[in-house]
Amino acid sequence: MNLASLLSKDRIILSLKPGKKEKVIEDLVYAIKKGTDAELIVSTLLKREELGSTGIGKGIAIPHCRSLAVDKLEIAVGRTTKPMKFNAIDKKPVSLIFLIIAPPQDPGNQYLITLGKIVQIAKVMAKKKLISKPNTPDEFITLINQVEKDLKKRN
Amino acid sequence: MSSGIVEMHLKLLFDLDNLLNDIDEPKYKKIGFKVEQEEKQSLLRTRKALLKKLPRDMADVYERLKERYQRAIAPVDNGFCFGCFQKLPTELLTQTKGMITCPNCGRILYWRKKQ
Numbered sequence: 001m002n003l004a005s006l007l008s009k010d011r012i013i014l015s016l017k018p019g020k021k022e023k024v025i026e027d028l029v030y031a032i033k034k035g036t037d038a039e040l041i042v043s044t045l046l047k048r049e050e051l052g053s054t055g056i057g058k059g060i061a062i063p064h065c066r067s068l069a070v071d072k073l074e075i076a077v078g079r080t081t082k083p084m085k086f087n088a089i090d091k092k093p094v095s096l097i098f099l100i101i102a103p104p105q106d107p108g109n110q111y112l113i114t115l116g117k118i119v120q121i122a123k124v125m126a127k128k129k130l131i132s133k134p135n136t137p138d139e140f141i142t143l144i145n146q147v148e149k150d151l152k153k154r155n
Numbered sequence: 156m157s158s159g160i161v162e163m164h165l166k167l168l169f170d171l172d173n174l175l176n177d178i179d180e181p182k183y184k185k186i187g188f189k190v191e192q193e194e195k196q197s198l199l200r201t202r203k204a205l206l207k208k209l210p211r212d213m214a215d216v217y218e219r220l221k222e223r224y225q226r227a228i229a230p231v232d233n234g235f236c237f238g239c240f241q242k243l244p245t246e247l248l249t250q251t252k253g254m255i256t257c258p259n260c261g262r263i264l265y266w267r268k269k270q
């Protein structure tokens with residue numbers, strides 16, 4: 001399963017308003033679910049953040065959790081208009097956020113595989129300074145596709 | 156599953172238990188997400204507090220099921236219990252009040268909202 005196929009245009013927000021970490025996570029969750037489902041997901045994601053920031057460095061954060069509120073892997077992407085505080089491990093502000101929610105049981109552990117893949121791809125995007133390049137969600141998906149292909153060739 | 160605040164506590168408890176499982180997975184650590192013991196202890200305290208907020212009998216059932224199956228709650232999918240993959244009796248599917256458990260495996264059943 002490639003990452004690009006798990007992305008959908010309406011869940012890629014390239015002009016996300018920076019703000020408090022909680023608020024930004026909430027905004028991204030709302031691209032996926034509404035109502036009490038969204039509330040549950042936000043609570044679980046914030047509990048995950050309390051264990052240690054998912055800001056992995058180089059301007060990237062990957063908030064993630066499993067939740068009863070979803071029945072398949074769901075991903076939302078946000079790029080903030082300005083870097084924002086995320087308590088990242090390198091203490092640097094964050095501008096690219098991949099948010100991933102997985103169902104409690106997923107055969108083949110697609111969740112951790114996808115999570116690992118996103119970490120790899122996001123790091124390449126940061127290293128090659130590609131984060132600010134895409135202007136539309138379509139261009140973003142194309143870029144992800146490209147980075148993913150390059151990684152596959154390298155491995 | 157019962158309504159409102161109790162349901163929310165139960166669902167969050169379940170999500171947190173899944174989180175506690177995942178952070179101990181070697182695969183998870185390999186990805187690069189490290190969780191310190193101290194933080195894990197604090198999450199365990201949160202789960203304890205959540206458990207206390209549930210009605211006693213529900214908390215007991217949950218803990219017993221978790222012991223037995225690791226995951227105490229199973230979603231209902233197309234009339235099937237997603238824990239044991241058995242077809243659920245029709246009369247159970249129309250029941251809406253209280254905590255409903257699978258007659259076959261005993262797991263607490265959860266109906267997903269239609270989107």
Ligand SMILES: [Zn+2]
Nearest residue numbers: 236239257260
């Ligand atoms: Zn069952």
